[in-house]
Amino acid sequence: MTTEHGEPATTPSQTVGPFFALPDGLPWPDGPEVVGSETDEAFLLRGRLLDGAGEAIPDGLIEIWQADQHGRFDHPDDPRGPSASMRGFGRCATDSDGRFWFRTVRPGALPTPEGEREAPHIDVTVLARGMLARVVTRIYFPDEAANATDPVLSTVDRRRRDTLIAVAEDGGFRFDIRLQGAGETVFFAV
Amino acid sequence: MSTDSIEGQAGRLLLPSYARDDSSHPALDTPEYKSTSLRHPSQPLQRLPQNLTEVTGPVLGHERVSETDHDLTIQHDDEPLGERIVVSGRVLDSDGKPVPDTLVEVWQANAAGRYRHAGDRHPAPLDPNFSGVGRCVTDEHGRYRFVTIKPGAYPWRNHDNAWRPAHIHFSLFGRAFTQRLVTQMYFPGDPLFYQDPIFNSVRDPKARERMICEFDLDSTVPEWALSYHFDIVLRGSGATPFENEEDDDDD
Numbered sequence: 157m158t159t160e161h162g163e164p165a166t167t168p169s170q171t172v173g174p175f176f177a178l179p180d181g182l183p184w185p186d187g188p189e190v191v192g193s194e195t196d197e198a199f200l201l202r203g204r205l206l207d208g209a210g211e212a213i214p215d216g217l218i219e220i221w222q223a224d225q226h227g228r229f230d231h232p233d234d235p236r237g238p239s240a241s242m243r244g245f246g247r248c249a250t251d252s253d254g255r256f257w258f259r260t261v262r263p264g265a266l267p268t269p270e271g272e273r274e275a276p277h278i279d280v281t282v283l284a285r286g287m288l289a290r291v292v293t294r295i296y297f298p299d300e301a302a303n304a305t306d307p308v309l310s311t312v313d314r315r316r317r318d319t320l321i322a323v324a325e326d327g328g329f330r331f332d333i334r335l336q337g338a339g340e341t342v343f344f345a346v
Numbered sequence: 347m348s349t350d351s352i353e354g355q356a357g358r359l360l361l362p363s364y365a366r367d368d369s370s371h372p373a374l375d376t377p378e379y380k381s382t383s384l385r386h387p388s389q390p391l392q393r394l395p396q397n398l399t400e401v402t403g404p405v406l407g408h409e410r411v412s413e414t415d416h417d418l419t420i421q422h423d424d425e426p427l428g429e430r431i432v433v434s435g436r437v438l439d440s441d442g443k444p445v446p447d448t449l450v451e452v453w454q455a456n457a458a459g460r461y462r463h464a465g466d467r468h469p470a471p472l473d474p475n476f477s478g479v480g481r482c483v484t485d486e487h488g489r490y491r492f493v494t495i496k497p498g499a500y501p502w503r504n505h506d507n508a509w510r511p512a513h514i515h516f517s518l519f520g521r522a523f524t525q526r527l528v529t530q531m532y533f534p535g536d537p538l539f540y541q542d543p544i545f546n547s548v549r550d551p552k553a554r555e556r557m558i559c560e561f562d563l564d565s566t567v568p569e570w571a572l573s574y575h576f577d578i579v580l581r582g583s584g585a586t587p588f589e590n591e592e593d594d595d596d597d
Contacts, residue, residue: 164579166367166440167556168548170530171379173515175461181453181479182517208384215465221404221523231402233521235359245404266398269359279399279523286381288372288547290526292394312392336388343387344394345366346524 169289174215176283177249182217187247190220190260195242197225197261199328201295204254205282208336212254216284218333220246220258220295222277227264250284265302275302275309282333291343295331296321308344316342361401362583364524367440370556372547379543380504396524403523406449408483416482418454418494426476428457428495430571433531433559436488437518441582444488445525450578451517452480452492459498459512468500493571499538511538511545518578525580532558533574 176182191198201220205213222244223229230240248256266274278295296303298321303309309317319341322329333341374386394400414420419430433452437445455461455478458470462477480492497512513530520526532545539545539554548554556579565573 164438164440164442164577165553165556166370166579166581167527167529167577168370168372168553169527170372170515170547170557171544172517172528173530174465175455175463176453176515176517178453178461178463178479179477182451208388211384213385219526221399221402223399229398229402231405233362233402234398235361243404245406267359268395268397269361271358274397274399277399281523281526283528284385286379286383286385288374288376288379288382288544290528291374291387291391294394308394316389335385340387340389342389343391345368345391346394346396346400 171285171288172217172283174285176217177215182247183249184247188256188258190222190244190246190258191242193259195261198259199261200257201260201278201322201329201331202255202257202325203331203333205250205256205284206254206332206334210334210337212252213250213284213335214252214254216250216254216256216282218248218250218256219281219283220260221279221281222260223263223266225261225264227266262297268307270307272307273302273305275300275306277306277308280333282335287335291335292346293333293341293343294320297329298322298324312342359398361396361398362522363396364401364522364581364583365440367581369550370548370553372549376543376547378505379547400523403521403525404519405447406519407447410449411481411483416480416490416492418476418478418480418492420493421477422475424475426456426473426495428473428476428498430493431496432491432493432565432567432571432573433514433576434489434491434562434565434573435559435576435578437484437490437520437578437580438488439520439525439580439582441584443582444484444486445520445580446484446486446488448484448519448521450482450484450490452494452514454478454494454497454514455500457495457498459500470498470500496533504543508541509538511536511542516578518580520580522583527578527580529578530557531576534558534561
């Protein structure tokens with residue numbers, strides 16, 4: 157159970173399968189509510205999860221993780237000291253049309269160890285039947301000047317950058333996730 | 347300096363770094379598991395630096411867990427049918443350190459191999475006393491413990507006469523976004539391993555063994571339940587600097 161260097165080797169990933177949404181299972185009633193509806197500047201982030209044929213994925217699970225409006229995390233490893241006005245986590249199972257939603261706020265910008273600044277972004281985990289490990293992407297916002305100098309976005313092929321940028325819509329933003337094919341979302345190895 | 351310590355310096359953040367471990371994991375494109383064909387990215391993954399968002403993660407603690415959540419045999423009026431088992435172990439990182447206070451979620455089929463889910467059409471009996479969902483939070487030593495029923499094998503339609511080996515699904519958050527893991531725990535000596543493309547999607551036989559629990563006589567409850575031990579190892583936070591691409595240790 158150890159590597160050649162003596163440390164324990166990691167447990168492999170396996171698919172979440174089609175049945176994670178058992179009653180009282182992984183999806184929680186308030187899972188998509190990263191913030192409550194009473195929160196100032198709260199908006200809905202909606203999207204669809206689509207496969208390589210453009211078909212809806214009805215048995216997917218989307219999780220998001222983000223800083224609060226001030227760019228702070230409710231977490232002990234934030235070297236600026238744990239501080240946040242919200243938990244920052246959301247979880248939503250896709251419905252029969254592949255749709256998911258979250259109620260959240262726009263996170264603040266973040267410093268990097270290199271002294272740069274990251275544009276406001278949300279980290280996303282995608283799990284589904286047929287996916288043997290999670291895939292990870294990021295959501296950026298469309299009207300954000302900081303996107304132009306974001307150290308992650310700037311590494312992405314210009315022609316594919318749009319797949320990481322949410323689209324403004326009534327009541328919030330839209331972010332569709334295409335696992336494969338035309339308009340395939342950029343995914344990251346983290 | 348130790349990569350464990352996290353200190354702000356003038357204008358500079360020192361963050362932990364979670365070493366990637368691609369060799370343990372299955373390829374997203376695994377043709378033997380047919381559902382992967384339209385559900386894997388065709389473009390290469392881009393490298394994501396491990397910045398603040400990635401080295402932090404949801405801290406989902408005790409408020410998500412009730413008294414009976416860890417015991418799947420006492421969630422209903424009567425006991426579920428099947429072979430009672432205790433499943434316990436530790437959540438560690440690949441540096442060997444325990445991961446305390448992390449939410450562990452499990453879900454599984456009943457003893458007849460059927461999930462309490464509208465989409466499960468396997469014509470095996472449902473058990474009114476079994477929901478198949480459990481959760482707990484690891485203690486200060488990273489330990490967790492569930493009481494449940496040994497799940498049954500069940501057929502699926504991936505290939506001719508395909509059967510899933512008995513398994514329990516596990517979901518873990520760890521301490522950071524980079525440690526998130528969803529896996530499955532299998533039972534020793536299952537005769538169905540050889541034909542299961544999900545189990546065999548992990549190409550390294552040693553890595554496959556890390557998904558199989560061990561019979562654990564010492565944890566057996568006499569006259570009542572058998573026991574299995576299953577340690578789960580998440581990525582470590584940087585005791586292996588030779589694997590780190592990030593210059594997180596510049597002393």
